[in-house]
Amino acid sequence: MILSELAAHAAGRVEQAKKRIGLDELHDAALRLPRGEFSFERTLRVPGMSFICEVKKASPSKGVISEIFPYREIAKEYEEAGADCVSCLTEPKWFLGSDEIFREIRAAISLPMLRKDFTVDEYQLYEAKCMGADAVLLICALLDTVTMARYLGICGELGISALVEVHDEGEIVSAVSAGARIIGVNNRNLKNFSVDLSNAARLRDKIPAPALFVAESGVSSPSNVASLKAIGADAVLIGEALMRSEDKKALLASFRRAAE
């Protein structure tokens, strides 16, 4: 499975969804909702390192991570443990996520939520708004600069934030010229899924203020968090380590201490 398969599958899901609710209807429904207040970005801009904790049952690289998956309780545990934001996968085939899981978590917690999916169509931005998302994921490897800028403009109209994901310098240039305000450096190479924690450090200086810098993937220990704090990460996105932990509160507390 490669990123292009994830994207093709996402495009297929969108085509099916459009048969149920057309683009114009969904667009109008999204715009009728109260405009968001960019709560995801505002939370990440609070001084100190922020923690975006991910609800993730499975992944293409690891298969099923959490056989037992009480997603509402997991999200509530993150909230009680002091998470700043929650990321929820909605991709159904490889991550075993769903829009319904997102909605149920949305109703159960009050933290800003990132709808984590493979955005290939503006339709998904309206979907995200309608399911109560505060932010969406936009992956540079899937969107050219012009499309990225257009999607960022739509997010602005809806009042939701966008986490713009990059993996190399060229993608940072594209993200910045498109107007990204939150840039996530993925330590996971989406071509072969290898994880290299030094990627965030290598690219840190290439991300100009005022863009926020989020380090994504492969963060599993307090020392990883301390290293990211040392290079000036504004936030970390952590999935697997928390999902596998028997005591998520204690693990998140140890991460938070490492970021002090």
Ligand SMILES: O=C(O)c1ccccc1NCC(=O)[C@H](O)[C@H](O)COP(=O)(O)O
């Ligand atoms: O996790 C994967 O295997 C994966 C494969 C292909 C595209 C994306 C993938 N992961 C999405 C993510 O960005 C991670 O879920 C997120 O950064 C958290 O990573 P981790 O802490 O390593 O679970």
